[in-house]
Ligand SMILES: CC(C)[C@H](C(=O)O)[C@@H](O)C(=O)O
C-alpha cells in the first residue's frame with residue numbers, strides 16, 4: 262500500500278505551533294488505523310522571505326506538486342508588507358494548484374461557546390463552499406496618476422463560466438451527499454454586480470435543473486450576514502464567490518466558536534490534484550511561541566485532510582476525539598483561556614483517540 | 618423663516634407604510650418645535666416602472682434636486698428583475714446627488730433585543746461611515762462570449778483619491794465631534810485588493826496625520842465581521858468602502874436589533890446638496906399592506922433628517938420618543954411581533970414626543 266504523503270508548511274507566527282499538534286494527532290491516528298504516513302516539512306513564509314527574498318521558489322512548488330495534500334499553519338508576518346505573502350504564497354498555492362473549492366464546515370461542537378444568544382449545536386450546522394480561484398482575488402488592477410490628487414485605482418473582479426460552474430456543480434453534489442436539509446443557498450449581490458453575479462445567477466439556475474432533489478435558495482450577501490446571526494439554522498450548504506466567501510466564512514467561524522476551532526480545505530477535486538488544509542486563524546503574532554494558541558482548528562484541518570484522502574474512518578476518529586476534548590476538557594476555545602497549553606491540548610486529543 | 622422642505626418617496630412594498638408613520642412623527646414634532654414643514658410626495662418605484670417603464674424621469678430628478686432632504690421608504694419589487702430599480706433609482710439618486718457619505722449609526726436601544734449573548738446597550742454603540750459613490754457600485758463591467766461555456770464576466774471596482782479622501786476626512790471629523798472613544802477603524806482588504814485598497818490605506822494614513830487626537834485602527838473586512846459579533850464594544854467609528862460597507866452595515870443592523878430599527882443617511886455634505894434618509898430594511902413584499910412592519914427604522918431615519926437639516930432639538934426629541942416606545946411599549950422589533958400595528962407604533966411615538 263502507498264503511504265499518505267503530506268507536505269507540512271508551518272508558516273508564520275503560531276502556524277508552526279498548531280501544525281505541530283496536528284502532526285502529533287496525525288501520527289497517532291495513523292498508528293491506530295494502520296495508515297502509513299510520509300511527512301515532509303517545507304520552510305516557507307515571512308521568515309524565509311525576510312532572510313532570502315524568496316516567497317515560493319519554483320523548485321519548491323514543483324516538489325509540493327508531488328503531494329496530494331498540504332497541511333498549512335498560517336501565513337502573514339508583521340514585518341512583511343500586506344499582500345506579499347498572502348498573494349505570493351497562500352493565494353499562489355490556491356491558484357496554481359487550481360484548488361477551486363474552499364470548503365468550510367461550520368459546526369458548533371458540544372461544549373463550545375457561541376456568541377449567539379440561544380443557539381446551540383443543532384442550530385449551527387452548515388457548510389460554506391467558496392469559489393477559490395477567481396473574483397477580486399485575481400489580483401488584476403492598477404493605478405492612474407498614483408500619488409496625485411487625481412489618482413484612480415482599479416481592482417477588477419473576473420468570473421468565468423467554467424470557474425463558477427465547476428464550483429456550483431460541486432456544491433450541488435456535496436449538498437446531495439451531505440443529505441441533510443438538501444438546501445443549497447447561493448450568496449451573491451445580483452442587484453448591484455449586474456455583470457459578474459449575473460453569470461453566477463444564470464449558472465446556478467441552469468445547474469440546478471440537474472438537481473431537482475435539491476432545494477435552491479438565494480440571499481444577497483448583506484442579508485446572508487444577518488440571517489447567519491439571526492437564523493443560522495436556515496442554512497444547509499451555501500455556495501458563494503471568492504470575496505464574499507472570505508467574509509461570510511469568518512463570520513461563520515466566529516459563530517461556531519472562533520478561530521480556535523474553525524478549519525478549511527482548499528480542494529482540487531481532480532485526480533492527481535494537490536489540496537491544502539488549514540486552520541482559519543491567522544498567524545497571531547502576539548501569541549507566538551507562548552503555548553497559548555488553540556490547536557483544535559489545525560487538528561480539525563488534519564481531519565479534513567484524512568477525509569479528503571480517503572481515510573474516512575481515521576477522519577471520523579479525529580473528529581470524535583476533538584469533540585471529547587472540547588466538550589469535556591477545555592475551559593474555552595480562546596487563546597490563553599483553554600485551561601491547557603497548546604501542546605497539552607494536542608496530547609488530550611491523542612489520548613481521546615484511544616477512547617473512540 | 619424658511620420651511621423645511623422634504624421630498625417623500627414611499628417606494629415599494631412596505632415602504633409607503635413605514636414612511637407614512639415617519640411623516641406622522643415629523644408633523645407632530647414640527648408642530649411641537651415650531652418647525653414649518655413642506656412635504657411633497659413622489660411616485661417612484663416598481664409600480665411606476667411596471668406601469669410606465671420609467672424609473673427616474675429627468676424632470677422628477679430635477680424637481681428632487683430642489684429639496685435638501687429626501688425621505689425614502691424602500692426600493693425593490695418582486696416583479697422587476699434585480700438591478701433595474703436598485704441601479705436605476707436608489708443608486709442613481711445616491712450617485713447623481715453625490716451623496717458620498719452613507720452614515721449608519723449602530724446603537725442598541727434599551728428594551729431592544731440583540732442576537733448577541735451577554736451584550737447590552739453599552740456594548741453596541743458605534744457608527745459606520747460607508748463611502749457611497751464608488752467601488753464595485755460603479756456598475757462597470759461586461760461579458761465576453763455571453764451564454765457560452767467560455768463566458769467571462771467582469772465587474773470592476775473603481776476608487777479615486779478624491780472619493781476616498783473626502784469620505785475618510787469626513788469620518789475623522791465625525792469621530793472628533795462624536796467625542797466618545799475617538800477611535801477610527803478603517804475596514805478594507807489591503808492584503809488582497811492590493812490596488813484599490815492600497816489607495817484607501819495610503820489616504821487613510823495621510824489624512825490621519827491631521828488628526829493626532831484620533832486613534833487609528835485597521836481591520837480586514839473578514840476580521841471585522843468577527844469582532845463585530847464578538848467584541849462590538851471595540852468600535853467607535855468605522856470607515857469603509859461601498860461594497861464592504863453594504864455588508865458590514867447589515868451585520869451591524871442585526872446586532873442592533875434588526876431591520877425594524879436600523880436607519881441610514883445618504884449625505885451630500887456640501888452646501889445646497891440633497892441628502893436622503895432611509896430605513897435599512899427592504900421592501901418586504903410578504904408583509905406589504907398588513908400593518909405588521911416595524912416603522913421605527915423609518916422614524917429614526919426622519920430623526921436623522923432633522924439632525925442633518927439643523928433641527929437638532931427636534932431630532933433629539935424623536936430619538937427619545939423612540940426609546941420610550943421601544944423600551945417600555947413594544948414587545949419585539951420583529952415584523953408582526955411588535956404587540957401593535959405599524960400605525961399604532963407611529964401613534965405611540967407621537968404620544969411619547971409629548972412626554973420628552
Ligand atoms: C489571508 C487571506 C489572503 C485569506 C483570504 O482572504 O482568502 C484569508 O482571509 C482566508 O480566508 O483564508
Ligand SMILES: CC(C)[C@H](C(=O)O)[C@@H](O)C(=O)O
Pocket residue numbers: 452453483703704707708863
Ligand atoms: C438595495 C441595495 C442596492 C442597497 C445597497 O447595496 O447599497 C442596500 O443593500 C443598502 O445597503 O442600502
